[in-house]
Amino acid sequence: MGEILIEKIENLKLNVLEMGELAVNMLKDAVLALKAQDINLAKEVIKKKEDIAKMDEQIEERALRMIALYHPVARDMRVIAAVLKMITYLARVGRYAKDIAKTAILMADEPHASKLVEIPYMSDKVVEMITDALNSFKKEDLSYLTNFSERDDEIDSLYYSIFRECLTYMMEDPKNITKCTHYIIVARYLERCGDHACKIAEKVHYMITGERIEIK
Amino acid sequence: MRYAIETRNLRISYGKKEVIMGVNFKIPEKVVFALMGPSGCGKSTLLRSFNRLLDLNKDANVSGQVLVFGRNIYSDNVDVMEIRRQVGMVFQYPNPFPHLSIYENIAIGLRLNKMVQTKEELDSRVKWALEKASLLEEVEDRLDDFPSSLSGGQKQRLVIARVLAMKPKILLLDEPTANVDPVGTKNIENLLFELKKEYTIVLVTHEPAQASRISDFVGFIYLGELVESGPTARIFENPQHELTDRYVRGILSIGDKNGRNTN
Numbered sequence: 001m002g003e004i005l006i007e008k009i010e011n012l013k014l015n016v017l018e019m020g021e022l023a024v025n026m027l028k029d030a031v032l033a034l035k036a037q038d039i040n041l042a043k044e045v046i047k048k049k050e051d052i053a054k055m056d057e058q059i060e061e062r063a064l065r066m067i068a069l070y071h072p073v074a075r076d077m078r079v080i081a082a083v084l085k086m087i088t089y090l091a092r093v094g095r096y097a098k099d100i101a102k103t104a105i106l107m108a109d110e111p112h113a114s115k116l117v118e119i120p121y122m123s124d125k126v127v128e129m130i131t132d133a134l135n136s137f138k139k140e141d142l143s144y145l146t147n148f149s150e151r152d153d154e155i156d157s158l159y160y161s162i163f164r165e166c167l168t169y170m171m172e173d174p175k176n177i178t179k180c181t182h183y184i185i186v187a188r189y190l191e192r193c194g195d196h197a198c199k200i201a202e203k204v205h206y207m208i209t210g211e212r213i214e215i216k
Numbered sequence: 217m218r219y220a221i222e223t224r225n226l227r228i229s230y231g232k233k234e235v236i237m238g239v240n241f242k243i244p245e246k247v248v249f250a251l252m253g254p255s256g257c258g259k260s261t262l263l264r265s266f267n268r269l270l271d272l273n274k275d276a277n278v279s280g281q282v283l284v285f286g287r288n289i290y291s292d293n294v295d296v297m298e299i300r301r302q303v304g305m306v307f308q309y310p311n312p313f314p315h316l317s318i319y320e321n322i323a324i325g326l327r328l329n330k331m332v333q334t335k336e337e338l339d340s341r342v343k344w345a346l347e348k349a350s351l352l353e354e355v356e357d358r359l360d361d362f363p364s365s366l367s368g369g370q371k372q373r374l375v376i377a378r379v380l381a382m383k384p385k386i387l388l389l390d391e392p393t394a395n396v397d398p399v400g401t402k403n404i405e406n407l408l409f410e411l412k413k414e415y416t417i418v419l420v421t422h423e424p425a426q427a428s429r430i431s432d433f434v435g436f437i438y439l440g441e442l443v444e445s446g447p448t449a450r451i452f453e454n455p456q457h458e459l460t461d462r463y464v465r466g467i468l469s470i471g472d473k474n475g476r477n478t479n
Contacts (some may be wrong), residue, residue: 071425073424073428076455
């Protein structure tokens with residue numbers, strides 16, 4: 001019976017990685033759509049929200065069924081426990097991507113207030129963190145998770161820097177207020193995605209070592 | 217801290233074949249301690265050494281120490297009968313005396329050991345033991361029947377009552393539910409849960425799920441060695457040894473010694 005469960009768990013892990021890839025791609029595309037003012041790309045991201053929600057539901061159902069049928073313990077139990085939390089965080093990343101894509105549509109008609117460098121840079125950093133957490137999950141290798149706390153601090157700093165920059169634009173010209181509010185909200189979504197990357201990393205750490213840590 | 221049972225470098229062999237190879241562990245008082253491991257790894261042998269039942273096997277050699285409440289039961293001046301009264305044993309196959317009534321199954325030990333003086337005392341001790349084993353209600357009106365009328369689970373609880381009547385401090389159980397249906401198993405597990413308030417229980421099981429359900433501490437025995445022991449929740453959530461991890465997950469191949477190639 002143990003071998004059957006192991007095979008099912010390996011498949012479950014592949015499903016989670018697939019979901020992770022989707023979440024990461026949605027986030028990348030949403031930010032690209034925002035920068036390039038590409039409505040079609042933004043619409044594609046919005047459509048994918050349904051796919052990620054479905055994956056969340058399916059993976060949860062399969063994981064719960066494994067608990068009911070195979071009573072997993074030790075490493076098997078830890079993988080399933082990690083998966084059940086990870087899919088929630090990944091679904092939220094997908095939802096933020098959808099929200100950014102909606103903002104991209106709202107902002108597609110008028111030129112940006114600046115060159116929009118910091119938001120894509122921040123997005124790249126967040127994407128790297130999520131990708132590393134997923135690689136750590138895939139390869140069961142803790143080395144991907146080093147410096148996560150510092151990397152999260154960098155994301156927070158980027159958020160404040162965008163926030164302050166937007167305040168300056170808004171004070172210079174009140175016409176910028178709507179645009180800049182959108183930027184701040186997008187930066188806030190990205191900052192939240194960074195937090196979810198940390199939560200995923202915590203669960204992967206538990207899965208590999210059996211010890212719970214908190215990344216602050 | 218006083219331990220109910222402690223082993224120090226315990227080695228047991230049958231003739232030239234060593235089956236327990238230097239085992240050290242401590243069992244606290246009033247807990248359920250489960251010894252788990254695959255069949256043939258030495259669990260039952262280890263259990264039998266805790267009340268000197270191995271003395272009955274001429275080939276068995278024991279070295280090292282088994283301390284019961286701090287006293288080495290293998291030292292010279294030990295009264296073996298006294299040890300066995302203190303440390304009772306329940307086997308895998310329910311073995312009530314088939315030719316004695318339910319009542320007599322319990323009474324006989326008390327009479328032989330002259331533990332009671334009067335008929336009233338005997339009656340009350342028999343009922344007390346049946347009550348402790350959660351069996352009284354089910355057999356109260358048929359104490360003179362033979363045990364053949366009982367279910368497997370009831371027979372096993374009768375055997376537990378027979379042991380409890382001797383007022384032991386430690387109960388050893390060797391796969392007590394291996395031949396009992398799920399309802400009987402549940403009743404026995406509930407009983408053990410109750411009994412640990414007053415007794416120290418050492419349970420041998422080859423079923424990790426049973427160890428996880430009812431024990432407070434687990435020792436994993438493999439090929440005559442204690443691989444790992446600790447609080448049950450920790451062993452089942454985060455075992456420290458590769459072999460333990462593979463055993464509880466059901467992927468340990470017999471004869472596997474290094475514990476590598478895990479998934």
